Amino acid sequence: MRDPLSSKIKDVKPSGIRKFFDIVTEMKDAISLGVGEPDFDTPWRIRQEGIKSIEKGRTFYTSNAGLKELKIEICKYLKDRYDLDYDYQTETLITVGGSEAIDIAFRAMLDEGDEVIIPQPSYVSYVPCCELADGTPVIINLKNENEFKLTAEELEEAITDKTKLLLLSFPNNPTGAIMTKEELAPLVDVIIKHDIYVISDEIYSELSYKGKHCSIASFPGMKERTLVINGFSKGFAMTGWRLGYVCGPKIIIEQMFKIHQYAIMCAPTNSQYAATVGMRKCIGEVEQMRESYDERRRFLMKEFKRIGLSCFEPFGAFYVFPCIKEFGMSSEDFATRLLQEEKVAVVPGTAFGECGEGFLRISYAYSINDLRVAIGRLENFINKLRAQA
Amino acid sequence: MRQKILKLIERNSRIDMKELAEKAGVNEAAVVNELAAMESEGIICGYHTIIDWDKVENDEVTALIEVRVTPQKERGFDRLAKMIYQFPEVDSCSLISGSFDFLVILNRSSLREAATFVNEQLAVMDGVISTATHFVLKKYKDHGTIVHDRDREERMPVTL
Numbered sequence: 001m002r003d004p005l006s007s008k009i010k011d012v013k014p015s016g017i018r019k020f021f022d023i024v025t026e027m028k029d030a031i032s033l034g035v036g037e038p039d040f041d042t043p044w045r046i047r048q049e050g051i052k053s054i055e056k057g058r059t060f061y062t063s064n065a066g067l068k069e070l071k072i073e074i075c076k077y078l079k080d081r082y083d084l085d086y087d088y089q090t091e092t093l094i095t096v097g098g099s100e101a102i103d104i105a106f107r108a109m110l111d112e113g114d115e116v117i118i119p120q121p122s123y124v125s126y127v128p129c130c131e132l133a134d135g136t137p138v139i140i141n142l143k144n145e146n147e148f149k150l151t152a153e154e155l156e157e158a159i160t161d162k163t164k165l166l167l168l169s170f171p172n173n174p175t176g177a178i179m180t181k182e183e184l185a186p187l188v189d190v191i192i193k194h195d196i197y198v199i200s201d202e203i204y205s206e207l208s209y210k211g212k213h214c215s216i217a218s219f220p221g222m223k224e225r226t227l228v229i230n231g232f233s234k235g236f237a238m239t240g241w242r243l244g245y246v247c248g249p250k251i252i253i254e255q256m257f258k259i260h261q262y263a264i265m266c267a268p269t270n271s272q273y274a275a276t277v278g279m280r281k282c283i284g285e286v287e288q289m290r291e292s293y294d295e296r297r298r299f300l301m302k303e304f305k306r307i308g309l310s311c312f313e314p315f316g317a318f319y320v321f322p323c324i325k326e327f328g329m330s331s332e333d334f335a336t337r338l339l340q341e342e343k344v345a346v347v348p349g350t351a352f353g354e355c356g357e358g359f360l361r362i363s364y365a366y367s368i369n370d371l372r373v374a375i376g377r378l379e380n381f382i383n384k385l386r387a388q389a
Numbered sequence: 390m391r392q393k394i395l396k397l398i399e400r401n402s403r404i405d406m407k408e409l410a411e412k413a414g415v416n417e418a419a420v421v422n423e424l425a426a427m428e429s430e431g432i433i434c435g436y437h438t439i440i441d442w443d444k445v446e447n448d449e450v451t452a453l454i455e456v457r458v459t460p461q462k463e464r465g466f467d468r469l470a471k472m473i474y475q476f477p478e479v480d481s482c483s484l485i486s487g488s489f490d491f492l493v494i495l496n497r498s499s500l501r502e503a504a505t506f507v508n509e510q511l512a513v514m515d516g517v518i519s520t521a522t523h524f525v526l527k528k529y530k531d532h533g534t535i536v537h538d539r540d541r542e543e544r545m546p547v548t549l
Contacts (some may be wrong), residue, residue, distance in 0.1 A: 034547035
């Protein structure tokens with residue numbers, strides 16, 4: 001029989017730590033700090049609206065680009081919160097999570113051989129989605145001593161004649177790093193000088209603990225070369241509703257619209273109605289959730305200090321990224337032994353790129369009580385390792 | 390600053406001073422002073438714990454008693470209220486608008502104690518016209534905290 005598969009898909013690497021995941025899933029009584037989604041239920045008003053939309057029989061497709069009311073609310077929200085100006089009719093597209101937006105952005109913008117600069121550690125879908133769109137990923141290995149922020153020098157060094165796009169993801173999964181306005185400014189100069197475009201994945205924008213999130217699209221000259229991707233999963237605790245959006249220049253959005261129209265039709269209708277209410281009425285609850293995450297973040301930093309685990313202070317998302325190089329083990333070995341010996345699941349940093357070696361991603365989307373127990377076990381484990389050393 | 394401190398301790402009265410100071414954006418000494426001041430001014434009246442007693446073996450009940458009274462000349466409702474709330478078994482007592490006057494809550498007493506209190510103290514009090522007693526069957530949410538149906542974990546153990 002002929003090979004049913006494309007060589008392109010066969011070349012896409014499967015997640016490197018599948019073995020580790022298998023062990024985690026089998027171990028029933030482990031405490032997990034490995035989850036990449038909020039522990040809060042979706043705010044009740046949002047859930048209620050979802051139920052209501054089903055009761056009312058609003059179960060048809062929406063227009064391809066999404067519900068008008070929702071797009072209007074999104075544009076209002078982006079203006080109020082991040083000072084971004086988008087037209088809801090021509091510059092906004094509602095997608096199935098931020099992940100669909102990432103995929104179709106690459107597909108709309110890349111030709112074979114175009115280079116995409118992807119700073120790592122970062123979310124796992126950027127490289128494969130880029131490759132499937134015939135792009136060539138160019139990895140920048142971000143540094144712990146820079147608190148995993150991207151510097152203008154690193155960017156400049158990675159740019160070639162073929163560079164088309166820069167993928168930015170701050171606040172960052174897995175490091176929790178953020179980039180402030182002052183830190184983004186030098187990047188803007190480089191980006192404009194070399195005439196490259198930016199896909200800015202700002203899905204964690206609501207979870208910023210040091211002043212308000214700054215979008216790179218808010219800099220003069222950047223709106224016309226940036227796609228802003230965001231969504232409801234993290235800030236509004238709506239992961240399973242699968243709802244995101246992308247805003248950007250009309251000329252790019254209208255091409256993304258074509259892919260979205262042919263591949264997806266539209267984002268889930270009840271999710272769109274529910275999220276409209278979320279934007280109108282639940283910002284207060286979003287703020288409360290942020291405060292809780294911040295409490296836990298500070299608790300973890302305090303505890304790391306106490307047990308002597310080295311970690312830069314991250315100010316975004318719900319992750320911390322401690323360094324475990326002192327123990328002379330690979331991230332995966334460390335995580336596997338921690339799981340087997342103390343029944344705590346964390347994610348090896350290498351899941352997010354080679355430069356994640358020597359680090360762990362620890363999620364604080366858990367109650368303080370769970371965190372306290374887990375840290376106690378982590379402490380046992382590292383004390384044991386230090387005693388053996 | 391007061392509003393901020395009050396909102397924070399209303400949610401968690403066991404928050405440590407350092408954290409409270411950090412969140413209220415002032416130094417620790419200022420927070421300690423402010424708390425003491427608000428305690429002596431009667432703004433902060435006590436610190437309690439939310440307990441789901443259903444999870445602890447016990448036969449005690451919570452009773453909500455609606456009380457209708459005849460307000461007294463010149464003293465209005467206040468004197469009657471005082472006569473009711475002085476009883477140690479009364480957990481809360483409020484003047485309510487609508488079809489009755491006082492809502493009296495007896496927290497955690499036996500059925501017999503509650504009955505005795507209503508029959509022998511409350512119903513026969515001068516000025517009390519009538520009472521209606523309701524017993525709490527199950528508590529779902531108290532002081533903003535959901536006491537049942539918590540801690541379910543349905544997320545997958547690891548997601549990226």
